[in-house]
Amino acid sequence: MITEWDGAAAGRAGALGQLGRVPYARSASVPCMTTADAAESSGANPRFTAALSELGLGDLHTRIRRFPDATRTAAEAAAAIGCELSEICKSLIFAADGVPVLVLMDGASRVDVERVREELGAEKVTRAKADVVRETTGYAIGGVPPFGHRTRTRVLADRSLLEHDVVWAAAGNPHAVFPMEPKELVTRAGATLVDVRERSS
Numbered sequence: 001m002i003t004e005w006d007g008a009a010a011g012r013a014g015a016l017g018q019l020g021r022v023p024y025a026r027s028a029s030v031p032c033m034t035t036a037d038a039a040e041s042s043g044a045n046p047r048f049t050a051a052l053s054e055l056g057l058g059d060l061h062t063r064i065r066r067f068p069d070a071t072r073t074a075a076e077a078a079a080a081i082g083c084e085l086s087e088i089c090k091s092l093i094f095a096a097d098g099v100p101v102l103v104l105m106d107g108a109s110r111v112d113v114e115r116v117r118e119e120l121g122a123e124k125v126t127r128a129k130a131d132v133v134r135e136t137t138g139y140a141i142g143g144v145p146p147f148g149h150r151t152r153t154r155v156l157a158d159r160s161l162l163e164h165d166v167v168w169a170a171a172g173n174p175h176a177v178f179p180m181e182p183k184e185l186v187t188r189a190g191a192t193l194v195d196v197r198e199r200s201s
Contacts (some may be wrong), residue, residue, distance in 0.1 A: 018183050045172020047138050051148025055188060063178055070174035072142035073105030077177055084108070089161060089169040089173075089185065091144040093133045096122040100136040104157040104189060106167070109197040111158075116196050119156060122192055143173035147189040157191035 044052075044064050050088040052060050073079035074088040081087075088107030093100055094116060101120065104113050133141050138150030146155075146169050161167055161182040169185065171178045186193060 001048050018085050022146065030150065033066075034141070043048075044176045044178070045139060045143065045145075047150070048145050048148045048172030055147070057188075060178055060180075063172045065178070066176045068175070070142065071170075071177065072174045077170075078107060079167060081177065083168060084164075087164050087167050089146055089167040089182070089196050090177055091137075091146045092137055093128040093144065093153075094125050095128045095132065096120045096125045100128055100132060100151075100153050101125075102137075102146075102149075102155045102191075103196065104152050104155065104161060104186070104191055105197060106158065106160040109158065109160055112198040113188075115194075116156065119196060120154070139170075143170045143176075145170050145172050145178075146185055146191075148172070155189050155191040156194045156196060157186045157189065158197050159193050159195055160197055161186065162193075 023134070026129050039060060044061070044066075049061060050140070052058060052172065067080045069076075071080050072086055074090055077088050078085045083116035086106045090105045090107055092103045092105060092111060094103055094111075095101070096111070096117070103111050103116060113127075114124050117123075128136070130141050133139070134142065136149065136151055136153060139145065164182060166179045167182045168177045168179050170176070180188075
């Protein structure tokens, strides 16, 4: 993801939409490159490179940046990229009444779980466990991208992401990230813009 981990381990670790398989196909924009080739050259997760092709974003493969050391947290990613912490887009999976929900948040902020609960009209919202994250998205914590998941989920994106011209998000594993204009990222993720970040008292 570039995960939030909210300053803690967090277990290592759209109302609520019905889940379904997300199909992927090879993009016509990169006819000489297979999904495996693109994944190997970019360092991204093969599932994510396939998703980019399906979405017509094959050219994004060339902008994926790979790092030798893992960037599992927003702070690690920002340091590796050389950007502000708030320019990182964290992809966080929560469970709302047992149903997975994706929340996209800037790297400098924490998610206010109560605000998420109110936004969804749920009785209870908690951080999803690592096995739920992998089962839902197809990716492990630390490398979850904002779209291209194994199943479809409800997606909420905090408005703070729109404060930047470009944000960086995980490309399916802890070693790779990609840049995208936040409005396009929100659109590609099928997200609803909300205000769910914690406010300082």
